[in-house]
Amino acid sequence: MRFDTPATTNPIDRLRIIGQPVDRIDGPLKVRGAAPYAYEQHEAVPNQAYGWVVGAGIAKGRITRMDLDAAHAAPGVIAILTTENAGPLDKGKRNAAPLLGGPEITHYHQAIALVIAESFEQARDAAQRVQVAYAVEEGAFDLAEAKAEGVGPSKDSPDSKIGDFAKAFAEAPVQLDATYTTPDQTHAMMEPHASLAAWDGESLEVWTSNQMVAWAHQDLAKTLRLKKEQVRIRSPYVGGGFGAKLFLRADILLAALGARLAGRPVKVALQRPLIANNTTHRAATIQRIRLGAGRDGRLTAIAHESWSGNVEGGEEENAIQQTRLLYAGANRLTGTRLAHLDLAEGNAMRAPGEAPGLLALEVAMDEMAEKLGIDPVEFRILNDTQEDPEKPDRPFSQRQLIECLRQGAAGFGWDQRSAQPGTRREGRWLVGLGMAVGFRNNLVDKSGARVRLDGEGIVTVETDMTDIGTGSYTIIAQTAAEMMGVALDRVVVRLGDSSFPASAGSGGQWGANTSTAGVYAACVKLREQVAQALGLNASDADFADGMVRSGERSIPLADAARDGALTAEDTIEFGDLQKRFQQSTFAGHFVEVAVDAATAEVRVRRMLAVCAAGRILNPKSARSQVIGAMTMGLGAALMEELAVDTRQGFFVNHDLAGYEVPVHADVPRQEVIFLDEVDPTSSPMKAKGVGELGLCGVGAAVANAIHNATGIRVRDYPITLDKLL
Numbered sequence: 001m002r003f004d005t006p007a008t009t010n011p012i013d014r015l016r017i018i019g020q021p022v023d024r025i026d027g028p029l030k031v032r033g034a035a036p037y038a039y040e041q042h043e044a045v046p047n048q049a050y051g052w053v054v055g056a057g058i059a060k061g062r063i064t065r066m067d068l069d070a071a072h073a074a075p076g077v078i079a080i081l082t083t084e085n086a087g088p089l090d091k092g093k094r095n096a097a098p099l100l101g102g103p104e105i106t107h108y109h110q111a112i113a114l115v116i117a118e119s120f121e122q123a124r125d126a127a128q129r130v131q132v133a134y135a136v137e138e139g140a141f142d143l144a145e146a147k148a149e150g151v152g153p154s155k156d157s158p159d160s161k162i163g164d165f166a167k168a169f170a171e172a173p174v175q176l177d178a179t180y181t182t183p184d185q186t187h188a189m190m191e192p193h194a195s196l197a198a199w200d201g202e203s204l205e206v207w208t209s210n211q212m213v214a215w216a217h218q219d220l221a222k223t224l225r226l227k228k229e230q231v232r233i234r235s236p237y238v239g240g241g242f243g244a245k246l247f248l249r250a251d252i253l254l255a256a257l258g259a260r261l262a263g264r265p266v267k268v269a270l271q272r273p274l275i276a277n278n279t280t281h282r283a284a285t286i287q288r289i290r291l292g293a294g295r296d297g298r299l300t301a302i303a304h305e306s307w308s309g310n311v312e313g314g315e316e317e318n319a320i321q322q323t324r325l326l327y328a329g330a331n332r333l334t335g336t337r338l339a340h341l342d343l344a345e346g347n348a349m350r351a352p353g354e355a356p357g358l359l360a361l362e363v364a365m366d367e368m369a370e371k372l373g374i375d376p377v378e379f380r381i382l383n384d385t386q387e388d389p390e391k392p393d394r395p396f397s398q399r400q401l402i403e404c405l406r407q408g409a410a411g412f413g414w415d416q417r418s419a420q421p422g423t424r425r426e427g428r429w430l431v432g433l434g435m436a437v438g439f440r441n442n443l444v445d446k447s448g449a450r451v452r453l454d455g456e457g458i459v460t461v462e463t464d465m466t467d468i469g470t471g472s473y474t475i476i477a478q479t480a481a482e483m484m485g486v487a488l489d490r491v492v493v494r495l496g497d498s499s500f501p502a503s504a505g506s507g508g509q510w511g512a513n514t515s516t517a518g519v520y521a522a523c524v525k526l527r528e529q530v531a532q533a534l535g536l537n538a539s540d541a542d543f544a545d546g547m548v549r550s551g552e553r554s555i556p557l558a559d560a561a562r563d564g565a566l567t568a569e570d571t572i573e574f575g576d577l578q579k580r581f582q583q584s585t586f587a588g589h590f591v592e593v594a595v596d597a598a599t600a601e602v603r604v605r606r607m608l609a610v611c612a613a614g615r616i617l618n619p620k621s622a623r624s625q626v627i628g629a630m631t632m633g634l635g636a637a638l639m640e641e642l643a644v645d646t647r648q649g650f651f652v653n654h655d656l657a658g659y660e661v662p663v664h665a666d667v668p669r670q671e672v673i674f675l676d677e678v679d680p681t682s683s684p685m686k687a688k689g690v691g692e693l694g695l696c697g698v699g700a701a702v703a704n705a706i707h708n709a710t711g712i713r714v715r716d717y718p719i720t721l722d723k724l725l
């Protein structure tokens with residue numbers, strides 16, 4: 001189905017099952033431990049061996065000698081994989097650095113060997129006996145230093161210039177010129193990257209934990225120089241991703257190569273202390289923002305430049321993208337500068353671009369509101385725009401930002417905020433309120449599904465879509481149930497298998513809208529088949545309560561499959577509505593903090609998010625996404641930081657003991673309000689995404705609340721105690 005005109009009324013609009021806060025259908029499996037994750041596929045194939053990944057001990061240089069004798073002689077060792085015996089490999093399309101390094105090393109903890117043994121403990125033990133000598137080369141590891149040496153706009157992403165920024169800024173009566181920094185961050189999902197691989201002759205099967213089955217399928221086949229038909233990938237349950245599992249990573253490749261070398265199935269989990277340096281991370285940024293406004297509070301000049309670093313072939317952290325769309329202002333300059341760094345590859349982490357970009361922009365907006373003496377909520381409302389500020393005549397499909405802010409302010413008690421920072425005190429606590437705008441674009445990609453109706457009236461959906469803890473199983477079941485007019489318990493959903501139709505996968509908060517739209521498309525076809533089988537007119541047939549009704553006739557749905565199951569498959573493809581309309585999601589984030597006047601301990605006391613993100617397919621799972629994201633935003637504001645050793649070139653705190661994320665005791669009462677919205681330009685589902693929106697802007701709201709509490713403006717994340725004392 002091609003989607004190129006705004007959606008009209010369709011069966012989803014009945015909202016009998018879609019839009020209901022139903023429980024996760026995979027919930028009971030998850031809590032009983034009956035949903036096997038990749039490393040738990042004990043029954044999938046017999047004779048599984050265990051791999052332990054050896055990571056490079058230097059950031060840049062060459063291996064001069066590798067002594068594997070002691071490791072080979074250790075108990076239980078079956079084989080040791082290195083580039084010496086891996087066979088020829090191509091580089092996957094989506095990997096900047098080789099997943100198996102040697103002799104050339106391009107980043108710290110790059111995998112250089114996989115030790116395979118009968119047991120996990122034996123593999124771990126033997127791996128400690130691998131001796132490696134290196135010739136170390138000097139590398140670049142310090143973003144501030146790289147920036148000082150000067151990097152300009154890259155030709156792939158040139159600056160965007162509208163009007164005359166320099167002149168407008170110089171003439172603006174009120175100006176702000178401030179620089180903000182955001183640190184490297186690691187995804188820290190609960191389940192590490194893990195894979196089990198088994199060969200049958202020239203055919204390979206992999207059970208893994210990956211957000212994008214179709215991408216992994218393509219890249220694994222390419223890397224191993226196999227045809228796609230020779231490779232099958234399954235990723236039915238994913239214990240969190242946040243972008244870490246968008247791409248083929250070392251666990252998948254090494255399990256496949258290791259299994260070929262060992263001649264038996266091999267499973268590999270990346271050890272937790274390896275993940276931060278071995279895989280991708282969110283790259284640090286240095287962001288300079290200049291704002292100019294008239295005394296009336298209207299922005300006349302907006303500039304946002306962002307510096308980040310990456311390995312050869314890696315891309316910039318696009319922290320300026322929201323600044324091109326969020327506020328009106330006639331004179332604009334935005335651009336990214338990419339420095340070469342020899343750290344691990346920087347790549348997508350939840351809301352890449354907007355998440356770090358808003359940490360800077362929304363503090364700058366708070367600072368500007370203060371300079372202007374205007375309430376921060378009113379300042380945003382004053383500078384709202386209903387059109388793309390860079391491309392006039394191009395409207396937002398929906399933009400309820402003002403409603404988000406007004407409802408948020410009313411619901412949170414914003415009028416209790418003292419405009420004078422540092423003036424509200426409760427005993428030893430300084431109390432402050434802060435807010436920020438949340439913004440994230442709505443992306444779409446084609447997405448396919450297959451649906452089958454059997455003689456029992458059971459509807460089975462198959463798509464390679466993944467559920468990374470987000471609720472995909474449930475909203476896909478809701479979609480099929482709504483379309484086919486059956487109860488939720490009559491629907492079976494099977495996900496995460498490359499033998500199913502390719503979906504858009506779980507990324508960029510596009511998964512919910514696009515994968516359900518693919519299921520919708522397949523169901524439209526299945527309804528036609530059903531109507532035909534029952535001799536009814538498809539155009540006026542009503543599917544409800546397990547029955548199909550047309551005119552005077554009412555026939556059980558299952559009758560259509562009496563002589564054999566009916567199967568339909570389709571893919572939703574998107575036309576140019578994304579070009580004609582700017583599709584984005586919006587939020588108002590409100591936070592109350594208390595800061596200990598003596599120790600500077602920060603406690604977040606209350607959080608509220610008001611979101612406008614199209615139709616909410618399941619308010620319960622959507623709310624879970626948003627409160628999880630708000631928690632992550634709290635972490636980004638106060639805790640999360642990969643500390644770079646700028647001499648040796650690696651992230652020092654590379655485990656969950658050293659990399660701090662919020663725990664339950666850090667998280668206060670969180671409230672989420674979804675505005676009523678349907679976006680007919682996004683898909684037949686009229687939905688958009690919330691999983692990343694929930695994060696965007698949260699950290700800035702915390703920073704602004706801290707300023708309101710203390711009068712201290714921190715522009716350097718995370719806001720740890722030392723920066724407040």
Ligand code: MOS
Nearest residue numbers: 243349350507508
């Ligand atoms: Mo998201 S960073 O595209 O998983």
